[in-house]
Amino acid sequence: MTVVESVLARVPGPLRELLLKHRELLKFAIVGGTTFVIDNGIWFALKFTVLEEKPITAKAIAVIVATIFSYILNREWSFRTRGGRETHHEAALFFLISAGGVAINLIPPYISRYWLDLEMPHVSLLVQESADFISGSVIGMLMAMFFRFWGFKKWVFPEELGQRRRETVGEDDEAAEALGHS
Numbered sequence: 001m002t003v004v005e006s007v008l009a010r011v012p013g014p015l016r017e018l019l020l021k022h023r024e025l026l027k028f029a030i031v032g033g034t035t036f037v038i039d040n041g042i043w044f045a046l047k048f049t050v051l052e053e054k055p056i057t058a059k060a061i062a063v064i065v066a067t068i069f070s071y072i073l074n075r076e077w078s079f080r081t082r083g084g085r086e087t088h089h090e091a092a093l094f095f096l097i098s099a100g101g102v103a104i105n106l107i108p109p110y111i112s113r114y115w116l117d118l119e120m121p122h123v124s125l126l127v128q129e130s131a132d133f134i135s136g137s138v139i140g141m142l143m144a145m146f147f148r149f150w151g152f153k154k155w156v157f158p159e160e161l162g163q164r165r166r167e168t169v170g171e172d173d174e175a176a177e178a179l180g181h182s
Helices: 003-010 013-021 023-047 055-078 087-115 125-156 163-169 171-179
Strands: none
Touching (some): 003 013, 013 023, 055 087
């Protein structure tokens, strides 16, 4: 029994049905949580060491690395029954949409640091770091997440191209697996 099966087996029936109905969004959120940890781990490691004077550059690098992980996880898990494009075409679209997500993610911390002057010496280190986290890892990430989910569903992994993948993966097998009946 997989982790997903064991978790869903403990969820009450009506909630289980809701989770199954929105499983793509749930999987996308789990991938997002994973890449959130990757993003922030790399961002803080760079920002407090080699890129101390360049926090926006550190954030951009962190988001790019997290995006690579996101592509692999979303392609192989979140949207595995969608798509159907050739891998190089799908990857190019994924990274194009993700580049838009990176730009969107960087807008709030840029505004925080350089328009609102929420950086030292104008504010304390605690205020600066709190503003960086809230603007970059909460507001920016949420804005980018909504943009990417919409873009991935619409252009990268479109439903109308998913038939070939569903024939390979099998929606019934996935639903049975999620319910713990396989």
